[in-house]
Structure formats: structure tokens, C-alpha cells
Amino acid sequence: xxxxxxxxxxxxxxxxxxxxxxxxxxxxxxxxxxxxxxxxxxxxxxxxxxxxxxxxxxxxxxxxxxxxxxxxxxxxxxxxxxxxxxxxxxxxxxxxxxxxxxxxxxxxxxxxxxxxxxxxxxxxxxxxxxxxxxxxxxxxxxxxxxxxxxxxxxxxxxxxxxxxxxxxxxxxxxxxxxxxxxxxxxxxxxxxxxxxxxxxxxxxxxxxxxxxxxxxxx
Amino acid sequence: xxxxxxxxxxxxxxxxxxxxxxxxxxxxxxxxxxxxxxxxxxxxxxxxxxxxxxxxxxxxxxxxxxxxxxxxxxxxxxxxxxxxxxxxxxxxxxxxxxxxxxxxxxxxxxxxxxxxxxxxxxxxxxxxxxxxxxxxxxxxxxxxxxxxxxxxxxxxxxxxxxxxxxxxxxxxxxxxxxxxxxxxxxxxxxxxxxxxxxxxxxxxxxxxxxxxxxxxxx
DNA sequence: GTCTATAATGTGATAGAC
DNA sequence: GTCTATCACATTATAGAC
Numbered sequence: 001x002x003x004x005x006x007x008x009x010x011x012x013x014x015x016x017x018x019x020x021x022x023x024x025x026x027x028x029x030x031x032x033x034x035x036x037x038x039x040x041x042x043x044x045x046x047x048x049x050x051x052x053x054x055x056x057x058x059x060x061x062x063x064x065x066x067x068x069x070x071x072x073x074x075x076x077x078x079x080x081x082x083x084x085x086x087x088x089x090x091x092x093x094x095x096x097x098x099x100x101x102x103x104x105x106x107x108x109x110x111x112x113x114x115x116x117x118x119x120x121x122x123x124x125x126x127x128x129x130x131x132x133x134x135x136x137x138x139x140x141x142x143x144x145x146x147x148x149x150x151x152x153x154x155x156x157x158x159x160x161x162x163x164x165x166x167x168x169x170x171x172x173x174x175x176x177x178x179x180x181x182x183x184x185x186x187x188x189x190x191x192x193x194x195x196x197x198x199x200x201x202x203x204x205x206x207x208x209x210x211x212x213x214x215x216x217x218x
Numbered sequence: 219x220x221x222x223x224x225x226x227x228x229x230x231x232x233x234x235x236x237x238x239x240x241x242x243x244x245x246x247x248x249x250x251x252x253x254x255x256x257x258x259x260x261x262x263x264x265x266x267x268x269x270x271x272x273x274x275x276x277x278x279x280x281x282x283x284x285x286x287x288x289x290x291x292x293x294x295x296x297x298x299x300x301x302x303x304x305x306x307x308x309x310x311x312x313x314x315x316x317x318x319x320x321x322x323x324x325x326x327x328x329x330x331x332x333x334x335x336x337x338x339x340x341x342x343x344x345x346x347x348x349x350x351x352x353x354x355x356x357x358x359x360x361x362x363x364x365x366x367x368x369x370x371x372x373x374x375x376x377x378x379x380x381x382x383x384x385x386x387x388x389x390x391x392x393x394x395x396x397x398x399x400x401x402x403x404x405x406x407x408x409x410x411x412x413x414x415x416x417x418x419x420x421x422x423x424x425x426x427x428x429x430x431x432x433x434x435x436x
Numbered sequence: 437g438t439c440t441a442t443a444a445t446g447t448g449a450t451a452g453a454c
Numbered sequence: 455g456t457c458t459a460t461c462a463c464a465t466t467a468t469a470g471a472c
Contacts, residue, residue: 016227017455031330033336039448050448052456060448115336118251151399164394165387165415172386173379181369182378193376197383201419235437258467279467285459318438 018056025063030112034064034119060118061123065134068120071113072135082149092163093204100170100194104187107174114171124147166198173197230330237276238264243281248330252282252337279341283352286338289331290353292320300367310381311422318388318412322405325392332389392413 028037039060043050057063065109081095103110113120124131125189150160172192177185199205246255246293257278261268275281299313331338342349355421364385368378391412395403417423 007277014456033253034339035251035337036340038446040446048455049457051450052457054449055455058449078307112429118333118336119253122250122254147397147399150394150397151401153401157403157407158398158415161387161391161394161408161411162415164390165419168386168390169379169419174383176368176379176382179365179368181365183369183371185375189375190379193379197376200421201383201387203418218263233437257467258465266437266467267439269440272467273437276467 001085002028017046017052021022021056022055022067025151026067026108026112028103029067030108034116061127061130062134064116064120065131067109068113069135070106074106089172090204092166093199093202096166096198097195099167100173100191100198103170103174104177104191107178107187110171110174111178114175120128155206162202166201169198169201170194234262235266235270239271239274239281240285244285244326244330247282247285247334248326252334267390276291279345279348282334282338282341283349285327286331287353288324289327292324294353300384308422310384311417311420314384314388314416315413317385318391318409318416321388321392322395325396328392329391329396332393380420383421387416387419388412 003066011202019189025037026041028042028045039050039053046053053063057066078095078099081098082091146164148163152160155163173190176182177187177190239260243255243260246263247258252274257268257271260281261271264271272279275284296313296317299316300309364382368382370378391408394400395405395408
């Protein structure tokens with residue numbers, strides 16, 4: 001589920017320790033954050049010693065990077081779609097629809113990214129080559145990817161705000177699904193709602209379905 | 219600007235070292251994050267030794283908490299406004315308008331919070347009393363404050379998504395203004411745009427201005 | 437109010453046995 | 455593939471001189 005098997009150097013990992021390390025690290029990184037989580041803590045929960053972790057991973061950073069690999073892949077994929085010159089204004093909408101579907105699948109990973117973006121950036125700055133080694137493709141921080149586009153003077157400030165905003169809405173929606181306080185949420189329904197919501201924000205598509213109880217007198 | 223003078227224990231701080239510590243810590247916390255920033259680094263940049271920092275602050279955590287005090291105050295203020303039973307649906311819009319104005323003023327502080335929410339949460343969990351001591355009022359993490367409301371079953375999932383989304387749009391807009399890559403942004407114009415945008419997302423107010431012509435007919 | 441010096445601790449990481 | 459034992463280092467924090 002998390003990683004493809006047979007990715008690292010050595011022999012077959014019969015007991016699946018590597019996967020368990022990743023799963024538990026993901027839990028802890030989401031709960032406490034990367035910096036606040038020590039290798040001792042991870043090892044304890046996995047049921048091995050610190051040294052054992054170093055058999056499976058070269059460093060703590062590498063655990064973080066391995067977990068973020070799917071996120072990076074998602075972002076690379078996103079970039080390719082955005083750079084496709086097929087359409088002008090509709091491109092962004094098409095992209096968002098795709099993203100919404102992706103987000104429903106990877107919501108937990110994205111939550112981890114959201115909580116550890118700062119730490120990931122630090123790792124990124126400290127050892128860019130180490131990041132490169134982990135996944136081919138352009139070595140861009142996901143966040144930077146969109147900032148570049150948002151700086152494009154071809155868009156008005158209004159457009160840029162709404163583009164950045166629509167992205168934020170999607171992420172917030174994904175976050176909503178992850179919070180236990182928000183109750184169980186049907187991913188499919190959430191995706192459907194998000195797609196309509198971003199259309200309202202971006203003022204495209206169907207004019208705007210009115211809410212049933214009018215919340216504010218016009 | 220950042221803190222009220224005469225807040226800490228000792229005598230008058232003639233040279234304003236305390237304020238300089240806070241200002242520089244803010245810079246570093248925004249740039250690198252709280253965990254990645256060491257006291258040595260702060261002291262170096264201020265031009266004093268590590269020990270000097272401990273004259274002004276009891277711990278590293280206290281520096282973070284002091285910086286977040288205005289943020290907490292903002293959140294407490296927000297909660298009071300939201301719990302005001304004056305209006306039903308319009309309440310949220312009124313609240314957002316107020317928030318947008320506040321965000322324009324405190325954008326830098328909010329960016330710090332956004333980047334260090336995880337670290338702040340860790341401090342929060344580790345020493346809740348220490349947080350309490352810093353600012354009277356309910357001891358709630360800002361993030362938790364809204365999650366509570368978003369869990370209210372009185373709202374449909376669609377409403378909740380749009381409420382959470384509108385909040386995210388405001389935060390994203392503030393973030394946009396802080397990024398050098400996004401170019402200079404007039405805060406007043408940004409605020410105006412945001413207020414219209416969240417109305418579109420929440421489907422209240424003026425029906426929906428079209429994209430191309432000037433989007434504010436008042 | 438700031439310094440020097442140092443304590444106390446935890447961290448990520450390595451070496452080598454089994 | 456996992457262990458024990460240990461290293462080297464940076465960190466927060468304290469004590470006491472000036």
C-alpha cells in the first residue's frame with residue numbers, strides 16, 4: 001500500500017519490517033511532526049532497536065523522503081498536466097478535478113506533508129542531492145511548484161487569489177476528511193462537493209446552485 | 219508592534235534587546251521553522267550570547283509562545299464573535315469579513331503560525347500550563363477551535379466543506395501576499411478581492427460577478 | 437544586563453558480534 | 455536482519471563572575 005516491495009538494497013524482507021517502520025513513522029509524523037519524533041520512539045513502537053532502522057534506511061531523513069515519494073510523484077504528475085498547453089482557462093479546472101480525485105486516495109499522505117512541509121523543506125535545503133536520488137524528475141518542492149504559477153503576471157491578482165484559494169479549498173477538504181472530530185465522511189461525496197465548490201469559487205461551469213436555506217438576506 | 223513593553227520580570231530594557239530577540243526569532247521561525255532554529259543561531263544574529271537569551275526568556279518554548287500571543291488573542295477574539303448568537307447564517311460571513319481585515323494586519327504572524335503549527339502543538343501538549351500562563355482565556359489550539367465547529371452536525375457536509383474552504387481561502391490569500399515570488403500585493407486590494415471570493419464560495423451576497431469584467435461593481 | 441564556562445541530556449549515526 | 459555498545463555532536467539550560 002505504502003511502498004513498492006523490493007525497493008531497497010538488500011535481500012527479501014520476510015517479516016515486512018521495512019513496511020512496518022514506514023507505517024509507524026507515518027503515524028508518528030502525522031501525530032507529532034517529523035522533528036518531534038525520534039528514532040528511538042519509532043524503534044520502540046516497531047519493536048526493534050534503533051540500529052535496526054539503519055539497516056533499512058540510511059538516515060532519518062531517508063524515512064521522511066521515502067514516505068514523501070508518492071507525494072512527489074503526485075506533484076510531478078500535476079506539473080505535467082499543468083504544463084500541457086492544451087487549454088487555457090479550462091486547464092485549471094480540469095487539473096483541479098483530477099487533483100480532487102487524487103487527494104481522496106492520498107489524503108493521509110497529504111496530511112503528513114501538510115504538517116511537515118517545513119521540515120521537508122529543511123531536509124531539502126540541506127541535502128538536495130539526497131532528495132534527487134529518491135525520485136527522478138525535477139527537484140521541486142511541491143509548494144514551490146504552485147508559487148511559481150501564482151507569480152505569473154499574466155493572471156490578475158483576483159485570478160491568482162482564486163486559483164490559490166481553490167487549491168486551498170481542496171486541501172482543506174481533504175483535511176476535513178481526516179479529522180476524527182469531523183465525523184465519518186464519504187470520500188465520493190466529498191469529491192463531488194469539492195468539484196462544485198471550486199467551480200463556484202472560480203466562477204466557471206454551472207452558474208451557481210443556490211443553497212436551500214438562504215443564510216444571508218441579499 | 220510585536221509585544222507590549224514592560225511585560226517581563228526585570229528592569230527597563232533600554233536597548234530593546236528583548237524586542238530584537240523576538241523580531242529575529244520571528245524571522246528565523248518563518249524561514250526555517252521552530253525546530254530547525256537553535257538558540258545559538260538566534261543569539262548569533264542578535265549579537266549576544268545564548269545565555270543572554272535566558273535572561274529575557276525562561277526557555278526556547280517561551281519565545282515561541284510569546285510570539286504566538288497575538289495569534290492566540292486573535293483566535294480568542296474570533297471565538298467570541300462566533301459564539302455570539304446574534305445571527306445564524308450571516309454570522310459566518312460577518313466573521314470572515316472581520317478575519318480578512320485582521321489577516322491583512324497580522325499576515326506575517328499567521329505565516330509563522332502556519333509553518334509552526336505542528337511544533338506549537340507539541341509545546342502545547344508537553345506543557346499546557348506554560349501555555350495557560352502566557353495568555354488568559356481558554357486554552358485552545360487555534361486549529362482545534364474551528365474543527366469543533368466543523369464537526370457540528372447541524373451543518374451539511376456541503377456547508378462544512380465551504381466553511382472550512384472559505385477559511386482556507388483567506389489563509390491562502392494571506393500567504394500569497396507574503397511570498398516574494400508572488401510580487402508586491404496591495405493589502406487593501408487583496409482584502410477586497412478576498413471578501414468577494416468567499417462570498418462566491420459560500421453563495422451569499424451578490425449573485426456572482428463574471429470573470430472578465432472588473433469584478434467589483436459594489 | 438550580559439558574559440564565560442559548563443552541565444545534563446538526547447539525538448542521529450556507526451562498528452562489529454551473532 | 456537484528457542486536458549491543460558506543461561515538462560524536464548539538465542542543466537546551468544553569469551557575470556564577472563582572
